[in-house]
Amino acid sequence: xNWRFLNGKPIMPDKLAAVNLQDYRFGLRLSERGSVxxxxxxxxxxxxxxxxxxxxxxxxxxxxxxxxxQLAKDMLGAILLSxxxxxxxxxxxxxxxxxxxxxxxxxxxxxxxxxxxxPLDGLPDPDFSQFNPLxxxxxxxxxxxxVKDPLYTGNKxxxxxxxxxxxxxxxxxxxxxxxKSTLALDAVINQKGRDVRCIFVLIGQPRSSxxxxxxxxxAAGALDYTVVVVAEANAxxxxxxxxxxxxxxxxxxxxxxxxxxxxxxxxxxxxxxSYRELSLLLQRPPGREAxxxxxxxxxxxxxxxxxxxxxxxxxxxxxxxxxxxxxQGELSAYIPTNLISITDGQIYFESKxxxxxxxxxxxxxxxxSRIGGKAQHEAIKAASARxxxxxxxxxxxxxxxxxGARLEAGVEEKLRHGxxxxxxxxxxxxxxxxxxxxxxxxxxxxxxxxxGIPPEQAAKRLHRVxxxxxxxxxxxxxPKPKWLVKLKxxxxxxxxxxx
Amino acid sequence: MQLDWTTFxxxxxxxxxxxxxxxxxxxxxxxxxxVARQQKIGEQSAQAQAMRDEAETLRRQYESRLADWRQECExxxxxxxxxxxxxxxxxMANIKQALAGEEEKMQVRNATLLAAREAELLRSxxxxxxxxxxxxxxxxxxKELTERIAGLFLEDLAALPENERGALxxxxxxxxxxxxMTVVSAxxxxxxxxxxxETGLSAAAGKTLQAAFTEDPMLIAGLCAIVGECQLHVNxxxxxxxxxxxxxxxx
Numbered sequence: 001x002n003w004r005f006l007n008g009k010p011i012m013p014d015k016l017a018a019v020n021l022q023d024y025r026f027g028l029r030l031s032e033r034g035s036v037x038x039x040x041x042x043x044x045x046x047x048x049x050x051x052x053x054x055x056x057x058x059x060x061x062x063x064x065x066x067x068x069x070q071l072a073k074d075m076l077g078a079i080l081l082s083x084x085x086x087x088x089x090x091x092x093x094x095x096x097x098x099x100x101x102x103x104x105x106x107x108x109x110x111x112x113x114x115x116x117x118x119p120l121d122g123l124p125d126p127d128f129s130q131f132n133p134l135x136x137x138x139x140x141x142x143x144x145x146x147v148k149d150p151l152y153t154g155n156k157x158x159x160x161x162x163x164x165x166x167x168x169x170x171x172x173x174x175x176x177x178x179x180k181s182t183l184a185l186d187a188v189i190n191q192k193g194r195d196v197r198c199i200f201v202l203i204g205q206p207r208s209s210x211x212x213x214x215x216x217x218x219a220a221g222a223l224d225y226t227v228v229v230v231a232e233a234n235a236x237x238x239x240x241x242x243x244x245x246x247x248x249x250x251x252x253x254x255x256x257x258x259x260x261x262x263x264x265x266x267x268x269x270x271x272x273x274s275y276r277e278l279s280l281l282l283q284r285p286p287g288r289e290a291x292x293x294x295x296x297x298x299x300x301x302x303x304x305x306x307x308x309x310x311x312x313x314x315x316x317x318x319x320x321x322x323x324x325x326x327x328q329g330e331l332s333a334y335i336p337t338n339l340i341s342i343t344d345g346q347i348y349f350e351s352k353x354x355x356x357x358x359x360x361x362x363x364x365x366x367x368x369s370r371i372g373g374k375a376q377h378e379a380i381k382a383a384s385a386r387x388x389x390x391x392x393x394x395x396x397x398x399x400x401x402x403x404g405a406r407l408e409a410g411v412e413e414k415l416r417h418g419x420x421x422x423x424x425x426x427x428x429x430x431x432x433x434x435x436x437x438x439x440x441x442x443x444x445x446x447x448x449x450x451x452g453i454p455p456e457q458a459a460k461r462l463h464r465v466x467x468x469x470x471x472x473x474x475x476x477x478x479p480k481p482k483w484l485v486k487l488k489x490x491x492x493x494x495x496x497x498x499x
Numbered sequence: 500m501q502l503d504w505t506t507f508x509x510x511x512x513x514x515x516x517x518x519x520x521x522x523x524x525x526x527x528x529x530x531x532x533x534v535a536r537q538q539k540i541g542e543q544s545a546q547a548q549a550m551r552d553e554a555e556t557l558r559r560q561y562e563s564r565l566a567d568w569r570q571e572c573e574x575x576x577x578x579x580x581x582x583x584x585x586x587x588x589x590x591m592a593n594i595k596q597a598l599a600g601e602e603e604k605m606q607v608r609n610a611t612l613l614a615a616r617e618a619e620l621l622r623s624x625x626x627x628x629x630x631x632x633x634x635x636x637x638x639x640x641x642k643e644l645t646e647r648i649a650g651l652f653l654e655d656l657a658a659l660p661e662n663e664r665g666a667l668x669x670x671x672x673x674x675x676x677x678x679x680m681t682v683v684s685a686x687x688x689x690x691x692x693x694x695x696x697e698t699g700l701s702a703a704a705g706k707t708l709q710a711a712f713t714e715d716p717m718l719i720a721g722l723c724a725i726v727g728e729c730q731l732h733v734n735x736x737x738x739x740x741x742x743x744x745x746x747x748x749x750x
Contacts, residue, residue, distance in 0.1 A: 006520035026738065030663055033730045048728040092725070097744050130615045256611055258604045311600045314607040 028250060034093035036060070037075060042236035044078045052076055054407035055135055057096045064088030066093070067238065069102055070282045077282040078484060079238030092244030099135070102246050104253035109197070112214055112228040112390035114381035115239050115246035119212075120230055132253050134245040138304040144309040149405055150375045151262065151319050154190030154432020156182060156425055157362045160384040161391075162347055163373030166260050167308030167317035171339050173324045173331070174349025179360050180323050182429045183347065185213065187321060188431035189220045191262060197254045199263045199371050200227040201247035204233050206241050206269030213266075220430065231268075233270075237281075244281050246332060250307050255316035263306065267323035268299060272335050283320075287336045296338045303342050306351040322488050331366075359426060379476045381437065387421065394418025423443060423455035424462060437466045439476055465490045625746045627720060629739050636735050640720035641688040648683070648721040649692055652733045656699045664703060670729035671704025679709040681725040685718035685734060694733065700731075 011276050034048030052058065056068045064087050066078035067127055080087065081100075101119040103126060112121040121127055126347055147165035147304075164170045172180045188198045202218070210230050218224045227250055230244035231485055244265045251261040265271070272295060277293040285292045299322075306320035324339050329351060331337070347367045356360035392446065397415055401407060407415070424441055427433070441462050443452050450458045468490055474483060659667065674680075678701060682688075688696070697710040704726055715723075721734025732738075 026651075026660075027733065028652055029732045029741070030666060031730045031732060033725060033728050035728075094730075194685045258608045310523065311603045314611065315600065315604040411616070 010066070032095060034058070034076075035069055036091045036093060038089060039080075039087050041277075041281050042080050042238050042425045043069070043278065044080055044087060046076050046078055049076060049093060049095065052095065054199065055083075055099060057098045057100055058093050060087050061092045061095045063095075067242075069238075069278065071382055074361060079278065081238060087114060098285060099133045101131040101133050101243070102249050103130070104132045104250050105130050108227045108250060109225060110223050110227075112230055113246075114235075115229060115231055115242040119248070123223060130253065132247050132249040133154060134242060135301075136249065136252060136305065138301065139307050139309060139313070143309055145308045145315075147308055147371050147375050149260075149317075149413055150377060150435075151187075151196070151260075152190055152194075152432075152435050152438075153183065153185055153187035154434070155360060155362075156427050156433060156441065157360065157364060157367075158183070159433075159435065159438050160380060161364055161370035161388045162345065162362075162369045163369045163376040163380075164319065164345075164369060165372045166319050166374055167306065168345070168369070168375070169306050169320040169322070169343040170302050170344040170369060171322055171324060171346040172349070173326060173336055173340070173346050174361070175327070175329055175351040176325055177353050178349035178354045179429070180325075180349055181213070181266050181311055183360055184321050184323060185216055185267060186430060186432045188217065188226060188262065188264065188428065189222045189301060191225065192220075192222060194260075196225070196260045197251070199229065199247045199251045199261065199267050200226055201231075201244050201263065201277060203231050203243045203265065203267060204235075204274060205266070217432065237274045237277045237404070238272060241278055244268065244271055244302055244378075248302060251318050255318045256314055257324040258309075258314040261318045263320050265302075265317060265320065265322040267287075267325055268339065269323075269325040269335060272299070291334060295335070298340075299335075299338060300342050302456075303339075339480060340441050344371050346363075346460065347464060352462050358422065359429070364388060365395070377435065377476050378473050379439055379480075380442065381448050386443070387442070390414075390417060390423055391425075394421065396436070417451075420450060420455045423459050424450075426459065432470070433466060436469050437477060440465055440469060440474075440484070440487060443480070444491065445481050447487075449484075449487055449491055464493075602673065621746070625743060633736070633739055636719050636739075642736070643659050645684055645686040645718040645722065646688070646692060648733055649678075649688060649696065652724075652731075653695055653699050653724060654735070655700065656703050656731075657705060666704050667729050667731075668705040669725060670727035671708065672704045674708070674727045678727070679711050680704075680727075682710050682712050682722060683715045683718065683724075684722040685714065685716055685720050687714055688712060689720075696724070700726060731743070 002049065005235045019305060032049050032051060034046045034052075038045040040110060044060075045222060046058070046066075051070050052071065054068055054071060058068060060066065064080060064082045066080055066202075068076055069079045070077035072231065076095075102115070103118065103129060105126075107128065108117075108467045109124040110118060111123065111126060111128075113119055117126070117128065121347045130364070145167075146168045150159075151164045151166045151168070152159050153164060158164065162170075172183060172352045174180050184200075188200060191198055200213065202213060208466055214223070214228055217226055223358060227247075229243055229247040229250070233355040247263055247265065251263045254261050272291065275295065275298055276286075276291050284292045284304070303320055303322060306318040308317040309315055320343075322339060323345065324336050326333060326336055329427075331348075333339070348363045349361050350363040350366075353363060394414060394417065400417065401411075401415060444465070450461075453461065465487065472486060474486060549612075610700075653740075682693075682696060682700075692714055693710070697708070700710065701707045708726070710724075719735040719737055720739075721736075723734055723737065724731040
């Protein structure tokens, strides 16, 4: 049924712009009117408005705004987009004909906003000049390009063994409290001076965690090029549902302008739970683990918007780091398996490694980057070619060595190298390393410059080497012999205090 | 002098002894020395000749090597020139490609920014235009204008097309028995006009309905009626909002 008329002629909403003003005549116009049938838990059930469209904005008489979330035969469900308590049963509801949009642009840098773009940091409202829809179609295939450039997270394990390219979607997965958010923070902090815009989306987190994250970014100077989109744990479920789409829309604006962007979704588990909550409230039929049937589509349509655009489309990129939480390391749960299949690889955090003191607790064996290797720099790729395999072999040998059997000299050597590598791979939080530092430790280990040094001391000496790197002028393109000469010199200097 | 054979023989023996002594202690060492010296000179001469031959050989080798080196240098120089030319060509091509890519990116970016600014200007101009129009109309609005619009409302209500009349009728029939319709006007309406509106709406809805009349100056001029799920607009504020939405959709 179409209830919009002009001069007796029906007007489809999509064709409103086609109205010819020459035919215009002031007169009576009919439109729809709905009424609130029920309200609670951040949603409103509305009777009427038969021509309402999904994701359309509707307005209540008290000035509140809702987002059409479900269409039923006689009722439609809407997500409340405001915290006001003025909406009551029986209140009138009207069409707005608009889609949900969020303000985008340079004014958002350094700000903390909610999914609607309203500031949460106590500063004045941003002066938006451009708006992007939260729900937008992913770039078509013709606009996309290959992942070519590396995105350095500053983490030794990730940048050397699980490389991430600009435009890649790399899942960060693991149990609660294993360091997933810390890795994402390191990645954002490491983008300083690299002309990468970062968007950190905090979904369903306690206010204390939100404040801690923001303060960490501010202390590291990363807030200048970062936008934080917050939907707290006590926010309306609709806000938690919209938060990642808001962050994606903000990043998409910059991507369309040819900029490189990095989006962190921390985390999508709570996002899925919020979506489940909304769906159950609206009496959608539950499926596996009580999630609605379109939970896969929810995350796929979000993450498919992360890509690299071709030069004809601006050449920008959007790298996504979605974070997902597992229960007791169960990778085969519903939401983790969905996201593993959507993304281009995963970084798996093992709680046993965390308990053993290996930080970051990344399980190298289960972590993979399916397309990041093509974007990795040739020097780092060559230096790290065998390290992954050697480390995995070491882990297997170490398991057998626990039986205390007499081992061959070769096996002993491998075990010694493996223990050295494990100590080198450890890294403190909020201390991202540059790509030159990665090449330094890779060459030092690969060429055996650290042999004969106890593992604990090797890490300390490497730390001193890292401190001298910025002034050395060494780059990734510097020939390997020069690197080796410098490394030998620095390691020898580092050896003098111990002599 | 008388020749004495003994003296003669002794003189001969003495001479022979002298010759022997000279032979043994003078002639032989001297001859040996001369032979050794001659041999040494010969050896040195041979060695010098050998060195000369070797030097000649080396000279020829060096000349040959020098010629080869010159040839090699020439080849290397030619190869280097070719490589440099090729590298230059490749690097120039890469630079041109990179510049073309950057140019393309900048063109896309400029186009995007330009479109965004145009949209922003259009939205700003639209908002300002409608705000100014609303302000102007507010000053021009009057009770008489509302009454004229109410009359127009009644005319259009009587001439509703069938589909619109059907929608309104459906909305009216869906109302409960004791429900009423709401009529909001920008200015107070006369009782006569109120009765006419109530009668017209009841006729259009196909059901006798009581009307509740209220005033809302935000409508500027005109009125708005609510019959169940159906709203009837004939006021200036909604008309301006309608055109503004048109402009937003056109953006």
